[in-house]
Amino acid sequence: MIAEVKIFFEKIAVLGVGLIGGSLALSLKQRGLCGSIVGFGRKEGSLRRAQELKIIDGYSLDAAKACMDADLIVFAVPVGLFKELALKAAAGLKKGAIVTDVGSVKGMLVFEMESLMPQGVRYVGSHPISGSENSGIEEARADLFEGAQCILTPTESTDRNALSSVTGLWSSVGCKTEEMTPLRHDEIYASVSHFPHMVAYALVNSIDSVDPEFIRYAGQGFKDTTRIAMSSPEIWRDISVHNRENLLKLSRLFRERLELFDRLLASGDAPGIEEEFRKAKEARSRLK
Amino acid sequence: MIAEVKIFFEKIAVLGVGLIGGSLALSLKQRGLCGSIVGFGRKEGSLRRAQELKIIDGYSLDAAKACMDADLIVFAVPVGLFKELALKAAAGLKKGAIVTDVGSVKGMLVFEMESLMPQGVRYVGSHPISGSENSGIEEARADLFEGAQCILTPTESTDRNALSSVTGLWSSVGCKTEEMTPLRHDEIYASVSHFPHMVAYALVNSIDSVDPEFIRYAGQGFKDTTRIAMSSPEIWRDISVHNRENLLKLSRLFRERLELFDRLLASGDAPGIEEEFRKAKEARSRLK
Numbered sequence: 032m033i034a035e036v037k038i039f040f041e042k043i044a045v046l047g048v049g050l051i052g053g054s055l056a057l058s059l060k061q062r063g064l065c066g067s068i069v070g071f072g073r074k075e076g077s078l079r080r081a082q083e084l085k086i087i088d089g090y091s092l093d094a095a096k097a098c099m100d101a102d103l104i105v106f107a108v109p110v111g112l113f114k115e116l117a118l119k120a121a122a123g124l125k126k127g128a129i130v131t132d133v134g135s136v137k138g139m140l141v142f143e144m145e146s147l148m149p150q151g152v153r154y155v156g157s158h159p160i161s162g163s164e165n166s167g168i169e170e171a172r173a174d175l176f177e178g179a180q181c182i183l184t185p186t187e188s189t190d191r192n193a194l195s196s197v198t199g200l201w202s203s204v205g206c207k208t209e210e211m212t213p214l215r216h217d218e219i220y221a222s223v224s225h226f227p228h229m230v231a232y233a234l235v236n237s238i239d240s241v242d243p244e245f246i247r248y249a250g251q252g253f254k255d256t257t258r259i260a261m262s263s264p265e266i267w268r269d270i271s272v273h274n275r276e277n278l279l280k281l282s283r284l285f286r287e288r289l290e291l292f293d294r295l296l297a298s299g300d301a302p303g304i305e306e307e308f309r310k311a312k313e314a315r316s317r318l319k
Numbered sequence: 320m321i322a323e324v325k326i327f328f329e330k331i332a333v334l335g336v337g338l339i340g341g342s343l344a345l346s347l348k349q350r351g352l353c354g355s356i357v358g359f360g361r362k363e364g365s366l367r368r369a370q371e372l373k374i375i376d377g378y379s380l381d382a383a384k385a386c387m388d389a390d391l392i393v394f395a396v397p398v399g400l401f402k403e404l405a406l407k408a409a410a411g412l413k414k415g416a417i418v419t420d421v422g423s424v425k426g427m428l429v430f431e432m433e434s435l436m437p438q439g440v441r442y443v444g445s446h447p448i449s450g451s452e453n454s455g456i457e458e459a460r461a462d463l464f465e466g467a468q469c470i471l472t473p474t475e476s477t478d479r480n481a482l483s484s485v486t487g488l489w490s491s492v493g494c495k496t497e498e499m500t501p502l503r504h505d506e507i508y509a510s511v512s513h514f515p516h517m518v519a520y521a522l523v524n525s526i527d528s529v530d531p532e533f534i535r536y537a538g539q540g541f542k543d544t545t546r547i548a549m550s551s552p553e554i555w556r557d558i559s560v561h562n563r564e565n566l567l568k569l570s571r572l573f574r575e576r577l578e579l580f581d582r583l584l585a586s587g588d589a590p591g592i593e594e595e596f597r598k599a600k601e602a603r604s605r606l607k
Contacts, residue, residue: 111589160538180536222526223537227544230522232599233576237569238510239602240576248468249511249606250448255543256515260603262540264596268589275584282581285525286574292517293570296563301399301556308552311520314527315548318537 052107053171340395
């Protein structure tokens, strides 16, 4: 058993108040784990809406202002905006502040974020596995993280106290936390999340290119297989670009696997096909 | 509005009493649309179980015997067994009997089935879109077909009265029926069902080949995308082999689409990637 870490942040800045940022804010407020939460975002309309919904207490369209005096700053914008935002926010970060993020890619981005932190500001990378094909503040829910996994990606430079605080943050909202290196994180999530998104997007586009009328004949199987193709193109564009080495490797492996099917099909090798299917069924059935 | 066709079959033979065959039997019995139902199958254990569950009234391990005196015969075994079974059942088929099937592939198989029917026996191909990754008699449900689509694939030789009876059969158990040619059926279902199964199987095998430990990090997205990889290897082997021309065509198109992603990724073309994702999101969102 891990001793429970009691966390409380007097002031939190959430940069990007969408599904994940908004849900985290809501979840911390409902549990009384923070004093106040300030939002930053690009669209004033959705910040105003978040304030109406009492998800945040105030907001600023200036990242440095939003971060002023904050004890915890959470980056919850698409990962492609992290660097620019870190540069802009830097002026507002106080000494001792903890910065974390909810980005689905880590890898080199974690080292870049570390290098962009002003003296005395401590960065810890994190990734709660809790998205869906929905996005936006209207989808925010206080229980989004309950039972979800959250990966923390400390490096050799990570401050151990900041790591405990960020671990405590995610545990308090219901996550099971696990640590791994940023590079291992990206290898794993390329496999079980990022590449499957590419596959779903490519599958829909292929079928749609054959005949746009076909899709209406789809049953539950196709719906489930391609549900994630409704995910935000902007968020997944950034994830794909940042994790492209792993994605290109997986794409090659996957295309080889499909070519194997093609050869088995072309030669009418029914037992060979069944064997491939059986292997997949077995591996997938390990997952509940 | 289509005038409702009242159907009643004195004796029905269900060849293959699994998820689909068993659910059809259950559904017809509950609605009082038949006198008695005899099952045929390869495993006596599951036929006995089907009888215990009152899904069938009796069974035979001899196809011709099971079909004896039946007014309606439903082929519900994997499509790879159709021809052999049609040859075996032929001796038991009475003049005027209607034969249908629930196979997920039609195409040339429909013409072969027609050619295997004894004089006076009328075949009509059908395909209720109502499976799941589950299979077997224990999964049978009387409401499986409610709201499902059922495709009928008449040819120029199809007896019109038999076609109305089979249409009435599926409507009575809750299906929305639609007619199309056997070849068009296979083109459409290769796209929205058969090829997506190949993709799901291949995706699981690819990820599993990178590292069998990775799969435990999967979230809901991966689970949904690969759910159909738990489908019966035997059933899907037969479907794949029978629809291989369409599958090979789709596999080439799909791999080209993935290669396009790879080129966009390799060149860091973020707007190009976003555009592909956006196109897919739009097409997928047309499906509710």
